[in-house]
Amino acid sequence: MPFKHILLPLDSSTLAEEAVTHAITLARSSGADIHLLHVQKSPSHSDEHCTDPVEWRLRRAELRSYLKNLSEQITGQNIRVTLSIVEGRPAEQIVEYCEEKNIDLIVITAYGKGGISRFDFGSTAQQVFSGSGRSFMVVRPAGAPPDEEETAYRRILVSMDGSPRSEWVACQVASMMRGQKVEIILLQVIAIPEMPRRMPITQEEHATREKFVECNRRAAEAYLDEVARQLRNGIKVTPKLLVAQNVAERIYATAAKEQVDLIAMSAHDWQSGAQQVTGTLCHTVMCQSNLPVLVFQDLPEAQLQGLRLGSNICEIRHPTLSNDSSAHQ
Known part of the structure; x- marks a missing residue:
C-alpha cells in the first residue's frame, strides 16, 4: 500500500x-x-x-x-x-x-x-x-466539513503523461482502491505545440503540427489502453485521451466535467526535474481546481530507473481474478 x-x-x-x-x-x-x-x-x-x-x-x-x-x-x-x-x-x-x-x-x-x-x-x-x-x-475548504459519504472516492482522475512517474501513481491509486466501487479515469492530454510569431503559421507548418499531434495521439492511445489493461482487476479503469493547447486547464476542467471526487498526479511531470517542489503542471492544477488533489512525490531513483528499463508497470494483480473482471462496467 x-x-x-x-x-x-x-x-x-x-x-x-x-x-x-x-x-x-x-x-x-x-x-x-x-x-x-x-x-x-x-x-x-x-x-x-x-x-x-x-x-x-x-x-x-x-x-x-x-x-x-x-x-x-x-x-x-x-x-x-x-x-x-x-x-x-x-x-x-x-x-x-x-x-x-x-x-x-x-x-x-x-x-x-x-x-x-x-x-x-x-x-x-x-x-x-x-x-x-x-x-x-x-x-480546498468549502466552508463546512464534509461528511464521510461526501468524501467517498467513487471516481478518481489520474493525470498521465507517458512517464514512469505517472504510471507509478496510477498503480498506487489502483492498489489503494482495490476492492472498492470506484472508477479510475486515466487522462492523458496531448499538447498542441505552440508556434509563437507575429505572422500566422503557413499551411505547410499547420500540416506539420497536425501530423506531429496525430503521431503523439496514436502512441498515447495504445499506451493508455495497455496501462488500463494492466490495472483492471475487479476495478473499473477508463482511459481518456484529449488534445489541447493548455494541458493543465484541460486536466482540471475535465475533472469538473466528469464529476470526479479526487485528482491524483505526480508532483513532477516528464518535463520537470525533481529539484522543484512540484512541476508547473501539478502546481497549476493544485491552484486552479476546487477538487482535492493527491500529489505523489517521486519514487526512489532505483525504482524509477527500473521502470525506465522496462520493468512491469504494476504488479498488484491477484491470480484468482481474470483481466476481464472489471466490475461495475
Missing part, C-alpha cells in the same frame, strides 16, 4: 477540519494510521508581546481535549491514531514531525485559521509543501 503514516495537522479551525474525513478515507483505503498534530505557538513565537502563562496552559489543555475527542471518533473506525501537541512555528514543526515519525502523506487544507485569502495557499500550507518532501493531499 502507498501510505503507512498519514499526518493531519490541525489548528482547531473549521477550515482545517475539512481535511479530517479525507484523511480517514485514505487511511481506510491504505491501512494507514493517522497522526493528529497541533502546533501551539510558544510565548517567544506568539503574536502577542506578553502571553499569560496560565492562559497559555489552559489553552494547551483545551487543545489536548479537542484532539482527544477527535482521536476517539477516528479510533472508533478501527484506525490507529497518535496525537501530539508541540511548540514552535507551525510549518517548521510539521516538517520536523514528518522526519521524526516517517510520515509519508500529509493531508492539509489550503487555508487554516488565517482564513481564505486571495493567495492560492495559506503560508503554513505553502511552507509545508516546500519543506517536507512528502506526498500530500491539498483540500
Whole structure:
C-alpha cells in the first residue's frame, strides 16, 4: 500500500477540519494510521508581546481535549491514531514531525485559521509543501466539513503523461482502491505545440503540427489502453485521451466535467526535474481546481530507473481474478 503514516495537522479551525474525513478515507483505503498534530505557538513565537502563562496552559489543555475527542471518533473506525501537541512555528514543526515519525502523506487544507485569502495557499500550507518532501493531499475548504459519504472516492482522475512517474501513481491509486466501487479515469492530454510569431503559421507548418499531434495521439492511445489493461482487476479503469493547447486547464476542467471526487498526479511531470517542489503542471492544477488533489512525490531513483528499463508497470494483480473482471462496467 502507498501510505503507512498519514499526518493531519490541525489548528482547531473549521477550515482545517475539512481535511479530517479525507484523511480517514485514505487511511481506510491504505491501512494507514493517522497522526493528529497541533502546533501551539510558544510565548517567544506568539503574536502577542506578553502571553499569560496560565492562559497559555489552559489553552494547551483545551487543545489536548479537542484532539482527544477527535482521536476517539477516528479510533472508533478501527484506525490507529497518535496525537501530539508541540511548540514552535507551525510549518517548521510539521516538517520536523514528518522526519521524526516517517510520515509519508500529509493531508492539509489550503487555508487554516488565517482564513481564505486571495493567495492560492495559506503560508503554513505553502511552507509545508516546500519543506517536507512528502506526498500530500491539498483540500480546498468549502466552508463546512464534509461528511464521510461526501468524501467517498467513487471516481478518481489520474493525470498521465507517458512517464514512469505517472504510471507509478496510477498503480498506487489502483492498489489503494482495490476492492472498492470506484472508477479510475486515466487522462492523458496531448499538447498542441505552440508556434509563437507575429505572422500566422503557413499551411505547410499547420500540416506539420497536425501530423506531429496525430503521431503523439496514436502512441498515447495504445499506451493508455495497455496501462488500463494492466490495472483492471475487479476495478473499473477508463482511459481518456484529449488534445489541447493548455494541458493543465484541460486536466482540471475535465475533472469538473466528469464529476470526479479526487485528482491524483505526480508532483513532477516528464518535463520537470525533481529539484522543484512540484512541476508547473501539478502546481497549476493544485491552484486552479476546487477538487482535492493527491500529489505523489517521486519514487526512489532505483525504482524509477527500473521502470525506465522496462520493468512491469504494476504488479498488484491477484491470480484468482481474470483481466476481464472489471466490475461495475
